[in-house]
Structures are given as C-alpha cells and as structure tokens.
Amino acid sequence: MATIDHTMPGTARPGPARQANYLNASHGLLSWLTTLDHKRIGVLYLVSTLTAFFLGGVFALLVRTELLTPTQTIMGPDTYNKMFTLHGAVMVFLFIIPSIPGAIGNFVLPIMLGAKDVAFPRLNLLSWYLYIIGALWAVASIIMGGVDTGWTFYTPYSTTTNTAVISMTFGVFILGFSSILTGVNFITTVHKLRPVEMDWFKMPLLLWALYSTAVIQILATPVLGVTMLLLIAERALGIGIFDPALGGDPILYQHFFWFYSHPAVYIMILPAMGVISEIIPVFSRKHIFGYRFIAYSSVAIAIFGFLVWAHHMFTSGMSPMATMIFSALTFSVAIPSAVKVFNWLATMYGGSIQLKTPMLWAVGFIFVFGIGGLTGLFLGALTTDVHLHDTYFIVAHFHYVMMGGSVFALIGGLFYWWPKMFGRMVEERWAQIGFWLSFVGFNVTFFSQFVLGSRGMPRRYFNYLPEFQGLHQLSTYGSYVLAIGLGLSAVALLHSLFAGRPAPDNPWGAASLEWSTSSPPPTDNFSSEPVAGDPYDYNELAWDRSVQGYVRKG
Amino acid sequence: MTAATPGGGIDRRATRESPAPPGSGPLALTLFLMALTMFFAASVVGFLLIRARQPEWPPAGSPPLPGGLWLATLVLLAGSAAVQAALGAIRRGSQRGLRLGLAAALALTVLFLGLQAANWSTLASEGLTPGANLFGFAFYMLTGLHAAHVVGGLVVLVLVTAKAFRGGYSAGYHPGVRSATVYTHFLTVVWFVMFGVVFLI
Numbered sequence: 001m002a003t004i005d006h007t008m009p010g011t012a013r014p015g016p017a018r019q020a021n022y023l024n025a026s027h028g029l030l031s032w033l034t035t036l037d038h039k040r041i042g043v044l045y046l047v048s049t050l051t052a053f054f055l056g057g058v059f060a061l062l063v064r065t066e067l068l069t070p071t072q073t074i075m076g077p078d079t080y081n082k083m084f085t086l087h088g089a090v091m092v093f094l095f096i097i098p099s100i101p102g103a104i105g106n107f108v109l110p111i112m113l114g115a116k117d118v119a120f121p122r123l124n125l126l127s128w129y130l131y132i133i134g135a136l137w138a139v140a141s142i143i144m145g146g147v148d149t150g151w152t153f154y155t156p157y158s159t160t161t162n163t164a165v166i167s168m169t170f171g172v173f174i175l176g177f178s179s180i181l182t183g184v185n186f187i188t189t190v191h192k193l194r195p196v197e198m199d200w201f202k203m204p205l206l207l208w209a210l211y212s213t214a215v216i217q218i219l220a221t222p223v224l225g226v227t228m229l230l231l232i233a234e235r236a237l238g239i240g241i242f243d244p245a246l247g248g249d250p251i252l253y254q255h256f257f258w259f260y261s262h263p264a265v266y267i268m269i270l271p272a273m274g275v276i277s278e279i280i281p282v283f284s285r286k287h288i289f290g291y292r293f294i295a296y297s298s299v300a301i302a303i304f305g306f307l308v309w310a311h312h313m314f315t316s317g318m319s320p321m322a323t324m325i326f327s328a329l330t331f332s333v334a335i336p337s338a339v340k341v342f343n344w345l346a347t348m349y350g351g352s353i354q355l356k357t358p359m360l361w362a363v364g365f366i367f368v369f370g371i372g373g374l375t376g377l378f379l380g381a382l383t384t385d386v387h388l389h390d391t392y393f394i395v396a397h398f399h400y401v402m403m404g405g406s407v408f409a410l411i412g413g414l415f416y417w418w419p420k421m422f423g424r425m426v427e428e429r430w431a432q433i434g435f436w437l438s439f440v441g442f443n444v445t446f447f448s449q450f451v452l453g454s455r456g457m458p459r460r461y462f463n464y465l466p467e468f469q470g471l472h473q474l475s476t477y478g479s480y481v482l483a484i485g486l487g488l489s490a491v492a493l494l495h496s497l498f499a500g501r502p503a504p505d506n507p508w509g510a511a512s513l514e515w516s517t518s519s520p521p522p523t524d525n526f527s528s529e530p531v532a533g534d535p536y537d538y539n540e541l542a543w544d545r546s547v548q549g550y551v552r553k554g
Numbered sequence: 555m556t557a558a559t560p561g562g563g564i565d566r567r568a569t570r571e572s573p574a575p576p577g578s579g580p581l582a583l584t585l586f587l588m589a590l591t592m593f594f595a596a597s598v599v600g601f602l603l604i605r606a607r608q609p610e611w612p613p614a615g616s617p618p619l620p621g622g623l624w625l626a627t628l629v630l631l632a633g634s635a636a637v638q639a640a641l642g643a644i645r646r647g648s649q650r651g652l653r654l655g656l657a658a659a660l661a662l663t664v665l666f667l668g669l670q671a672a673n674w675s676t677l678a679s680e681g682l683t684p685g686a687n688l689f690g691f692a693f694y695m696l697t698g699l700h701a702a703h704v705v706g707g708l709v710v711l712v713l714v715t716a717k718a719f720r721g722g723y724s725a726g727y728h729p730g731v732r733s734a735t736v737y738t739h740f741l742t743v744v745w746f747v748m749f750g751v752v753f754l755i
Contacts, residue, residue, distance in 0.1 A: 036570040119574040120582065184585045192578045218585055222593035226600060233695070237685040241604060247688070252603055256596070 088151030209274025361412025372400030393453025444478025504549025
C-alpha cells in the first residue's frame with residue numbers, strides 16, 4: 001500500500017467511535033445472542049425485521065411484475081395467490097408490527113428515560129427469541145409450499161385450502177407472545193424507571209406513542225391468539241366453527257380477526273406518529289406545538305381503535321344499524337389523527353426548517369399519511385364503501401397508511417437515530433436521492449391504484465380487463481423506482497458504517513436525553529446521571545464547529 | 555433517589571442482572587393478567603356465539619357432563635384457599651405456615667389436573683371427543699385452555715415452593731408468593747366464569 005496514513009483531521013483525536021461503547025463492549029456472535037442490553041436487542045430486532053422487509057419486498061415486486069400484462073406474465077395463478085399472501089403476511093406480522101417498537105423502541109425508550117435498561121431485560125431478550133421462532137414458523141410455511149389465503153386468512157377458504165395455513169397461523173400465534181411481552185416491558189419501564197423530574201408531560205412524545213401502542217398490544221393480541229387457535233383447531237379437527245358447510249359462521253371469524261387486526265393497524269401507525277413527533281420539532285428548530293394534544297391523541301387513538309373493527313365488514317351482511325354505528329365511530333378516529341397532523345404543521349410553521357434526510361422522510365410522511373387518512377373517509381362512509389370495497393382503492397389506501405405512514409416513519413427514524421445507534425453520520429446526498437426516488441416511486445405505485453380501484457379493478461385478481469393495463473403498468477414501474485430508492489437508502493446507511501464520519505453526541509440539536517450521551521452510547525447508556533428537562537426546548541443548544549455537533553450553552 | 559455506582563455510572567437499576575425497581579413485578583403481573591383476561595373473555599364469547607347458532611345445545615345424544623367437574627371446582631377453590639393461607643403466613647413471618655400452605659396448594663393443583671384428565675377421559679369414552687361435534691369442541695376448548703394455564707401456574711408454584719423450602723422468603727420480602735397467589739386466584743375466578751357459562755346458562 002502506497003499510502004498508510006489516511007487519518008483525517010476529525011479522526012486524529014479519540015473520536016466517539018473509539019471510546020468504549022455498547023458495540024465494542026464484547027465481541028462474537030454469542031455475545032449478541034445472549035445480550036441483555038436493550039440497545040443490542042434493538043439492533044437484533046432491526047436486522048431481523050429489515051430482513052423480513054426485504055423478503056416481503058421481493059414478493060411485492062414479483063406480484064407487481066406479474067400484473068404487467070392482463071394475463072399470465074411470469075407465474076401461474078396459484079403461485080400469484082401465494083405471492084400476494086406471503087407479501088401481506090410477512091409485511092404485517094414479521095415487519096411492520098414488530099419493527100418500530102422492537103427496533104427503535106427498544107433502542108431509544110430506556111435512553112430517553114435516562115435509564116440503564118428496560119425493567120425486565122431477560123423478558124426483552126425472550127421476546128426477541130419468540131419473534132424469531134414465530135418468524136421461522138411463518139417462513140417454514142413458505143418452504144412447505146406457501147399460503148394462498150391472503151394475509152387475513154378468511155374462512156372458509158383458509159380451512160379448506162390445502163396450503164400451509166397451520167404453519168403460518170401458528171407462527172402468527174407465537175409472534176403475538178413476542179408482541180405482548182414487549183408491551184408489558186415498555187409499560188412497566190415507563191412507570192417504574194422514569195426519573196423523578198420527568199413527569200408524564202415531560203416525556204418525549206415517542207414514549208406516549210409507545211405506551212399507547214403497548215396498551216393495544218396487551219389487550220388486542222390475545223384475541224388474535226384465540227382466533228388463530230380456533231382456526232388451527234377447525235383445520236385439524238374438521239369442526240365447523242367457521243365453515244358454513246359444517247354449520248359454522250364465517251362472519252364470526254371476521255369479527256374475531258378484525259377485533260385484533262384493526263387495533264393492530266394502530267400498533268403499526270402509533271409508534272410511527274411518535275417518531276414523527278420527535279423529528280419534526282428538531283428539524284424545525286422550534287418547540288413542539290400542542291404537546292398535550294399530541295400526547296392525549298395517542299391515547300384516544302388507542303381507545304377508539306378498539307371500537308371500529310367492523311368497518312372492514314360493511315359488505316358482509318351485518319345489520320344496517322350496526323354498520324351505521326361502526327361508520328360513525330370510524331369517522332371519530334379521524335379526529336385524533338387530524339389533531340396530530342395539524343400540530344405537526346403548526347410546529348413547522350415559522351420554524352427554520354432543515355431538510356436533512358430524517359426531516360424529508362417526516363415531511364413525506366405527513367403528505368402521504370394525509371392522503372392515506374383522507375381516503376379512509378371514503379371507505380368509512382357506507383355509501384362509497386359499497387362501491388370501493390375489495391378494489392384497488394383499498395389496497396392503495398392501506399399502503400398509503402402502512403407503507404407511506406409506518407414505513408416512511410421507520411426509515412426517517414432510522415436516519416434520525418442511526419448516528420446514535422452506530423456512531424456514524426450518513427452521507428446526506430445519496431440518502432436524499434434515495435428519499436426522492438422512494439417518494440416519487442411510492443406515489444406512482446399507489447396513486448395509480450386509487451384510480452384503478454375507483455374505476456372498479458378488484459383487488460387480488462390474477463387476470464384483469466385490458467382497459468386497466470396502462471394504470472397497472474404505471475403502478476409496476478413506480479414499484480421499481482420505489483425499490484431503487486429504498487435500495488439506495490440502504491446503501492447510504494450501510495456505506496456510513498464503513499466510511500461515515502464519526503457522529504458527534506448531538507448531530508441534530510435535539511433535546512431529549514438520548515442525545516446527551518455519546519454516540520454510540522456506553523453499555524450503561526450514560527457516564528453520569530442525566531437530568532431530564534423539556535425534551536423540546538432547543539434554546540440551550542448551540543452548534544459547535546469543533547465537534548461538528550450541538551452542545552449545551554455555557 | 556439514586557446512588558452513583560463505583561464506576562461513576564447511574565443507578566436507576568444497579569445492573570441488568572439485578573431485580574427491577576420495587577413494584578415492577580406486580581405491575582407486570584397486572585398487565586399480564588389483563589392480556590389473559592382478554593384471552594379468556596374472547597374464548598368465552600366465542601363459546602357463546604358458537605352456541606347461539608346451534609338449534610339444540612347440547613345436541614341430542616350427548617352424554618351428561620361428568621359430576622367430577624363439581625369436585626374439580628371444590629379442589630380448585632381449596633387450592634386458592636391454601637395459597638392464600640401461605641401468603642398470610644409469610645406476612646406474619648411464619649415459615650412453617652408458608653411451606654405448609656404452598657405444599658397443600660401444589661398437591662391440590664396436581665389433584666385438580668388429575669380430576670380434569672379423568673373428566674375428559676370419562677367424556678371421551680362416552681363418545682364426546684373434541685372432534686365429535688361443536689358441543690364437544692367448545693367444552694374441551696374452554697376446559698383445555700384453562701387447564702393449560704393451570705399447568706403454567708403449576709410451574710411457578712413449584713419454583714416458589716422450592717424457594718420457600720430453602721428459606722428464600724421473609725415477612726418483608728415474598729414477591730414470588732404474592733404473584734403465585736394472585737395468579738392462582740385469577741385462574742379460580744376464570745374457572746367459575748367458565749363453569750357458569752358451560753353448566754348454568
């Protein structure tokens with residue numbers, strides 16, 4: 001090698017990456033697999049859920065590619081049914097539900113509280129192992145020939161098809177335990193490890209969001225457990241609980257399923273809203289607007305979320321009175337969601353906005369979540385839902401909320417906390433190009449599906465009328481752009497691990513406690529007892545050129 | 555509130571290996587029981603909805619539910635009383651009372667599971683298996699889910715009893731005994747609800 005000394009001026013002194021931290025405290029695979037450190041468990045969750053995201057994404061691209069032509073393109077109809085089922089099941093149960101609480105929540109929650117760890121570190125590790133076991137069962141069903149029921153496992157088809165439904169639903173059953181244990185751990189941690197000076201209304205809003213999420217995880221997930229057990233029992237014993245041919249009631253399954261799975265939608269979006277509530281004020285250099293409203297709206301969404309499940313079933317033949325009540329309740333959920341959006345916008349108003357990558361994803365979130373939320377009103381209204389039910393309109397709607405909402409927030413949060421997690425700054429330029437490609441690709445993919453759906457294209461169809469081909473092709477090309485954008489974002493993140501500038505303690509000028517410790521944090525999180533103040537007061541922070549980060553004044 | 559550790563680190567938890575702060579265990583147990591309440595509530599509601607659709611309940615020709623269920627109910631109640639007595643004893647500082655109470659609770663729990671197994675085998679021999687019809691399925695589902703949770707409680711009870719016999723609890727420190735007591739009572743209440751639903755409605 002001709003050049004030996006590549007040392008840059010910034011790395012000549014002992015930078016943060018060279019200090020003892022949770023990453024270099026011990027080495028070897030075993031030290032990770034037996035760790036009790038919430039930060040390492042968060043990283044384990046991050047790696048495993050992103051692997052699931054990649055897997056689900058591959059299924060999605062295969063589905064979109066198949067839909068390039070009105071008839072068979074690259075796979076037969078049976079394979080296609082399995083592809084969209086696996087896409088949905090993997091994305092929902094293996095990726096979105098565990099991702100933000102498991103990865104970002106585990107990493108950030110105790111540090112935000114100034115604590116050393118969660119209340120029950122062993123239980124925390126157990127919940128990751130349960131996630132892995134459940135995920136392996138689900139993946140086993142793919143090897144056993146896949147599942148072709150759609151991710152909702154609707155009966156009676158799911159009890160009569162000869163695909164690997166039992167393996168997949170048993171995996172979902174196990175994943176539920178993981179979710180419940182994480183919820184128990186987070187609520188106990190927030191109650192018992194919160195410092196005395198941090199009352200409920202001085203907590204960062206992400207903690208309110210994770211707390212509300214945990215309530216849903218604890219109260220709704222057991223119902224999914226019973227549902228999956230009944231489904232498995234019906235398949236194994238041939239008993240007609242849900243199959244009308246055997247005297248059962250398929251609508252009962254739908255009630256059970258959505259009693260969990262609608263609240264589960266809020267398990268997916270509430271932590272995302274919490275992430276956005278952290279990013280927006282930091283990059284607007286302005287105190288969060290309407291703290292209490294955002295905090296209470298998380299709780300309100302958690303409560304309302306339990307009362308609206310039957311809006312997935314308006315066309316199933318419920319009584320008109322029941323559909324009207326559920327429709328009205330559905331509209332009421334729009335209120336706390338809108339409260340959050342308006343408070344984020346009011347926070348940005350008059351701020352000095354810095355469009356760094358995390359902020360781009362956060363602003364992108366508000367845009368796509370706005371569309372996702374507003375199109376939900378057409379589906380909540382009985383008259384329009386009858387027309388739009390089971391069309392691409394609903395596919396577009398929930399992708400705007402789940403992908404444009406939850407996933408945008410996850411990626412934004414990842415870029416935001418990445419310097420804290422791994423002690424490296426991400427190259428802004430490539431990350432920003434990654435965002436813009438993802439943003440454009442996402443909207444091309446799914447906005448065209450709104451149009452498809454409102455023109456009558458049913459969801460999940462293998463063949464379609466030639467008149468829909470143009471919009472289907474547009475959607476597919478959009479999904480390729482989206483995949484490139486996400487790939488570029490992943491490259492930007494991974495590149496930083498090897499070539500990124502060492503991160504200062506506080507690169508963004510945030511005031512919550514995780515930014516007052518080193519990047520990455522030491523194993524015990526803080527070298528001295530942190531004092532919690534207002535997590536959104538940025539007046540005491542000033543840019544320091546020498547560390548390329550923010551420091552406390554004076 | 556907190557004390558600095560020798561290394562200068564903070565001490566809201568001394569180490570990851572040390573127990574969580576006081577009150578964490580009872581709170582976590584409460585949350586866990588809330589989840590279990592939803593689980594059992596969903597299964598009982600499922601039972602009632604399945605039943606409501608059937609023209610005849612139980613279907614004609616079903617064997618009568620064994621009288622052993624009443625005996626099992628008494629045994630379960632006695633188990634609850636025994637573990638409550640154990641908790642009362644350790645609160646007074648009586649190690650002997652604690653061990654006696656826990657040993658009795660352990661024996662009664664095993665007896666309950668044995669009685670349930672006998673009840674199931676009686677029913678199965680009379681033709682009512684889980685796969686026979688919806689009545690059979692619903693009966694085994696409720697009693698089976700309950701029994702599975704009793705088995706889980708038995709594991710805890712064994713650990714707590716073993717620790718009690720090693721002298722691990724005192725009048726001022728007995729979180730395991732308290733948790734075992736609360737969980738045992740919870741399952742007794744669940745059983746009474748199920749019993750009422752299956753027999754009396």
